[in-house]
Amino acid sequence: xxxxxxxxxxxxxxxxxxxxxxxxxxxxxxxxxxxxxxxxxxxxxxxxxxxxxxxxxxxxxxxxxxxxxxxxxxxxxxxxxxxxxxxxxxxxxxxxxxxxxxxxxxxxxxxxxxxxxxxxxxxxxxxxxxxxxxxxxxxxxxxxxxxxxxxxxxxxxxxxxxxxxxxxxxxxxxxxxxxxxxxxxxxxxxxxxxxxxxxxxxxxxxxxxxxxxxxxxxxxxxxxxxxxxxxxxxxxxxxxxxxxxxxxxxxxxxxxxxxxxxxxxxxxxxxxx
Amino acid sequence: xxxxxxxxxxxxxxxxxxxxxxxxxxxxxxxxxxxxxxxxxxxxxxxxxxxxxxxxxxxxxxxxxxxxxxxxxxxxxxxxxxxxxxxxxxxxxxxxxxxxxxxxxxxxxxxxxxxxxxxxxxxxxxxxxxxxxxxxxxxxxxxxxxxxxxxxxxxxxxxxxxxxxxxxxxxx
Numbered sequence: 001x002x003x004x005x006x007x008x009x010x011x012x013x014x015x016x017x018x019x020x021x022x023x024x025x026x027x028x029x030x031x032x033x034x035x036x037x038x039x040x041x042x043x044x045x046x047x048x049x050x051x052x053x054x055x056x057x058x059x060x061x062x063x064x065x066x067x068x069x070x071x072x073x074x075x076x077x078x079x080x081x082x083x084x085x086x087x088x089x090x091x092x093x094x095x096x097x098x099x100x101x102x103x104x105x106x107x108x109x110x111x112x113x114x115x116x117x118x119x120x121x122x123x124x125x126x127x128x129x130x131x132x133x134x135x136x137x138x139x140x141x142x143x144x145x146x147x148x149x150x151x152x153x154x155x156x157x158x159x160x161x162x163x164x165x166x167x168x169x170x171x172x173x174x175x176x177x178x179x180x181x182x183x184x185x186x187x188x189x190x191x192x193x194x195x196x197x198x199x200x201x202x203x204x205x206x207x208x209x210x211x212x213x214x215x216x217x218x219x220x221x222x223x224x225x226x227x228x229x230x231x232x233x234x235x236x237x238x239x240x241x242x243x244x245x246x247x248x249x250x251x252x253x254x255x256x257x258x259x260x261x262x263x264x265x266x267x268x269x270x271x272x273x
Numbered sequence: 274x275x276x277x278x279x280x281x282x283x284x285x286x287x288x289x290x291x292x293x294x295x296x297x298x299x300x301x302x303x304x305x306x307x308x309x310x311x312x313x314x315x316x317x318x319x320x321x322x323x324x325x326x327x328x329x330x331x332x333x334x335x336x337x338x339x340x341x342x343x344x345x346x347x348x349x350x351x352x353x354x355x356x357x358x359x360x361x362x363x364x365x366x367x368x369x370x371x372x373x374x375x376x377x378x379x380x381x382x383x384x385x386x387x388x389x390x391x392x393x394x395x396x397x398x399x400x401x402x403x404x405x406x407x408x409x410x411x412x413x414x415x416x417x418x419x420x421x422x423x424x425x426x427x428x429x430x431x432x433x434x435x436x437x438x439x440x441x442x443x444x445x
Contacts, residue, residue, distance in 0.1 A: 012324075013323040013324060013327070016324050016327050017327055017352070017356045020327055020328075020331050020352050021349065021352055021353070023331075023348075024331065024334070024335075024345050024348035024349040024352055025345060025349055026345070027338075027344050027345030027348060028343075028344060028345025028346055028348070028349060028405065029345070031344045031345065
């Protein structure tokens with residue numbers, strides 16, 4: 001017994017250490033992170049006050065760096081705003097057209113997912129289909145003017161006969177005089193189409209605007225097509241006018257499908273007579 | 274005796290404030306955090322009983338943990354240091370230069386001795402601290418680098434503080 005006491009006396013300091021170590025380790029491993037964060041919550045309000053003061057001082061040293069970062073961010077935001085402004089303009093354009101046509105037409109936005117300009121029979125594929133309200137023989141325009149006519153639709157996609165297709169004829173009008181004819185592509189230059197059937201007496205000048213006539217119900221009236229760059233007397237009674245397109249078919253992206261609310265009505269009327 | 278206790282308490286408060294308000298916000302190079310509060314343990318008198326030393330180490334570590342949301346982490350490291358302090362002192366004691374009745378501070382010994390003493394103590398403390406903190410051997414080398422860098426920085430700060438403290442004491 002005495003012996004045991006001696007041993008304890010010699011080892012007690014190590015025992016105390018082990019006991020305390022056990023307590024501290026179990027404190028460390030048996031408390032969750034949440035419990036740890038709750039400890040000292042009272043003192044945090046005090047240290048928070050200090051941190052606020054301290055950060056005001058340390059913040060001074062970071063001003064230079066902050067300035068550069070803010071500058072970069074500014075540039076980025078500015079660019080972003082320009083992008084949005086462009087999109088807004090596009091949207092406003094389409095809304096205004098909806099109002100212009102007094103509710104006879106509705107526009108469905110779509111994106112070009114396939115396009116060609118180098119064939120004589122060019123087609124465009126759009127990401128809007130019958131699900132979005134697209135149907136055959138709808139007009140397609142972009143913010144610069146006429147693009148083409150829908151030839152077929154599936155549930156999610158629409159195929160469009162491009163204006164740059166020698167099979168397409170679109171009813172068009174010389175804006176200044178109101179004389180109308182038909183625009184078609186000769187299969188040569190993707191920037192130029194030909195307007196014929198304009199009588200000789202019409203006073204055409206280079207730079208005049210050519211727009212849609214609105215006769216066909218495919219396109220609303222006054223959708224821009226292009227500008228006159230050349231004209232000549234073709235066969236004694238009509239002018240052949242070369243028109244430079246406003247729409248750049250090489251960079252088509254967002255387009256609008258023209259949904260004519262009165263198309264079926266007009267078509268029915270026309271077949272009656 | 275009581276004035277000594279008050280002195281230690283005052284030093285503890287100052288060191289803890291310095292620790293929390295300044296040093297904990299430094300974070301050199303992302304992973305070096307100096308801990309200077311262990312200077313308290315270093316400066317306790319030679320003659321202090323070992324169980325007292327353990328209790329103080331435990332309490333000090335617990336106080337640090339309480340303020341830094343790391344329940345048990347500093348308690349363990351500080352306790353381990355308190356346990357090994359007599360061992361360190363016996364191994365690296367230069368009986369000829371130190372007054373065994375006093376405290377192992379820089380005025381009582383020499384600067385070189387104190388630097389070695391602090392370095393070893395800090396190493397023991399930081400080793401426990403960082404190994405316990407990561408508690409894995411996965412990032413062994415990173416942990417080792419952290420231990421070495423933090424030890425160097427902590428020792429530097431401790432010696433600086435001790436040198437700033439020393440003239441006060443000598444003039445007294």
